[in-house]
Amino acid sequence: MSSQFSPAAPFVAAPPLAGPVPRTREIAPADLVVRGLTKSYDGHTPVLRGIDFAVAAGQRVALIGSNGAGKSTLLRCCMHLIRPDAGEVDLCGTRLEGLSANRLRALRSQVGFVFQKHNLVPRLSALTNVLHGAIPRTSFGRAWFQGLAPEALRSEAMHCLERVGLTHVALRRADKLSGGQSQRIAIARALMQRPRLIVADEPAASLDPVAGDEVMSLFSQLVRAEGLTMIFTSHDLTHALNYADRIVALRGGAVVLDAPCSELDVTTLRALYE
Secondary structure (H helix, E strand, C coil): CCCCCCCCCCCCCCCCCCCCCCCCCCCCCEEEEEEEEEEECCCCCEEEEEEEEEEECCCEEEEECCCCCCHHHHHHHHCCCCCCCEEEEEECCEECCCCCHHHHHHHHCCEEEEECCCCCCCCCEHHHHHHHHHHHHCCHHHHHCCCCCCHHHHHHHHHHHHHCCCHHHCCCEHHHCCHHHHHHHHHHHHHHCCCCEEEEECCCCCCCHHHHHHHHHHHHHHHHHHCCEEEEECCCHHHHHHHCCEEEEEECCEEEEEEEHHHCCHHHHHHHHC
């Protein structure tokens, strides 16, 4: 099927950034730069302690750490889905602090989100769920249901389904899909958004090992093929090593490791949990 899908020109991947980012040093190009980020939920016990790191354009970064290390909080603070107590975040070249709600929403539209629970609308078709990725850039009604969407949007959504190998389930209800299929639909929806950056929080955690490997392999290949930037959290150290260019590890709300995957192995990473 022909498609109107025209992804942005690929970004040129910069070399992996080794170590926390000095505050006086500018990183270019970078789709995410974090300086001195701190967050506490009760005002006393810090969840994040002065986080510094950057994600270069076109880079795939795995964020690892034990439960409670601050991974999910860090992702949400980086998007200002929750507000950090202190520090700075530059997202896609724009400083988030002080932005209006509308400007922040517009900036987040450049970010595709993929989560462990998939967040599909169960009673709607796979195709309609993928169309929802276009809502930030078109009118709500035109992208809410496949029967109301213009041909150009439906064609683009079918192309995104083709990218994840699921055109044959386009009209199947989301609640009739397997876990692996559901996560592929969530990835197709993220691609439909035409993002610059993909943020994925434990994208394979709810899947069995075989489906998890298949989804992460597909995800990583698509991100690289589209020239996108990706940051994902994972408890699977093999996934982190196989599907990222670089690993950032948190412990106690602080960065304790930031290095290219080529310099790491499972034994080294496992020691961070001891």
